[in-house]
Amino acid sequence: MTAVLELRGLQTSFVTPAATIHALRDLSLTVQRGEILGLVGESGSGKSLTGFSINRLISPPGRVTEGEVRLHGQNILALSEPEMRGLRGRKIAMISQDPMMTLNPVLRIGTQIRDALLAHEKLDKAEVRRRAIAALDEVGIPAPEDRLSAYPHQLSGGMRQRVAIAIALLHQPDLIIADEPTTALDVTIQGQILALVQRLCRDRGTALIWISHDLAVVAGLADRVAVMYAGRIVEEGPVDDILDAPAHPYTQGLIASVPVPGQRGGRLQQIPGRMPLLTDLPPGCAFAPRCPRATEACATMPALTPVNSTRAVRCVHPLIKGAEA
């Protein structure tokens, strides 16, 4: 069986007269049917850009300059724009961080759901209404019939995010890319959304890429984790392996930065410095200037090297044996 999504050596660059910035480099990922992949990184690591690159939503001066995005084995970078439009929303859906930005503030919820439905299907009025109500009902919105005539500002943040999820699920997509959908929400609402997404993806076998800066959320949700740093994947593998025994010093630093429940007071482990700017990357490993294990050998970029059959790391001095690049 082919994977739902396969990225091969993806490179996204922003070309300006002043400079060419490679915002994503050598990005390879595989997501299977029903699998939840957590894509973790800090601001500027390129995790959101990965989502946009997959959906071909990079606008000039940025563009995907190398590599392949394979959906069920078909390279969608080679498709024409009309063909791509046929995929977006139907095969690949996106959920963004701020539903206030994805929902049109001057259109009623029902209208927005109708537009999304009619974009890919021919339906009569009654059927549109039935499907819209069913979609809202499925994501746990109370009194869905009444909500169809509501405007986005009349709903709370959690409800708006539910509407966004309902729209994303309308066409039963094979892949959902969720870009920090719970970051703006309160803890209790975040729990509700996580529970919802988990249930829907498990029931339908939808593949999900969950982009987040929050390792803890990813720990509770994902099957596999990919950690990004300065436009590259530095470590990738099953969630338990990565979180229990990180191989990359950056992953280890990230995990140690999160306060451990029950361990009160004391100092948190911190990673010194900050992520370099993409215009000013060091030669070789981008994490080397902040890394306690860095040596002269880190001045050449290590490849993403398999540690075993399920995980890989991009490091000259990995923290687990047998993974030396």
Next chain:
Amino acid sequence: MSETVLSVRNLGRRFGSEGDFVTRGLRRVGLAPPPAVVRAVEDVSFDLKKGEVLGVVGESGCGKSTLGRMVAGLLDPTSGTIDRPDPGGKALPMQMIFQDPFSSLNPRKRVKTLIGEAPRVHRLTSPAEAESYVAELMERCGIDPSYADRFPHAFSGGQRQRVGIARALAVQPEILVCDEAVSALDVSIQAQIVNLFMDLRDEFDLTYLFISHDLGIVEHISDRVLVMYLGRVVEMGSVDRIFDAPAHPYTRALIEGVPRLDRRRTVYAPIKGDIPSPLNPPSGCAFHPRCPLATDLCRAERPDLRDMGDGRQAACHHAEELTKEGEPQWPATQTG
């Protein structure tokens, strides 16, 4: 027992307008509805001891920021009192650190002015010493003093937050009110700033009111925790008691709902519903529509904040049942 540096009694803040002349006139003859009033904070009392970190947690709209702004003196309370420390000289006793390091620094002022202006105006430094005073503060907060002539836009989010902290420290405060001070920062930077707060506390004997929605950080940094829901304190006590044996179902729901690194492939069973509108709060206990333990008593009568005997206060009719061994049924988070 160390000295109390701040005591807050029955603090309340209402927002709402009486309306214009016409509305007021119409209301007097019964033709307009009564004014809509939001009780953002109601009847909050606590003491802060010197060197203590009091964490304030709650969801958006629970009034934690309003509380912080009143404590910092940026907003006048509509009821209750705040006894602040006596400035004792020129220093300003309270300072606030804000969430957004991008909008809390004036983009047109150089860092040395941002940090140095207040102490100069309050005569904490002489003009001759101002430069070294600022340099020392920058050094202490982890910013290279050679950047003193730069504008805020030249700094990253974490560095800006350090500038904000240096600016607050410049007037030698006793109490820092941190309103979501690390929420906008990346994880690795967050740890740096939290460590800085802890170091500064030891060094200057600072007292913190640390407001955050992030329970992980609050658990890590606080000595005591105050949990708010819809403007009221629902539970307050030592961090150990609150996190190990929460006595209020809301506190418990918050703690259960926090994603943790050691909870893998978790099946979340969150509490239902949204936080109710503060314009129209529910009867009785404000939490009862979402509470799995709610009874008729909860719907009818608002529980008072009462002592639980272990230095903790909780506002729940069923607090004892919740802390008892062999606890009642709770839709706990499972790992599957």
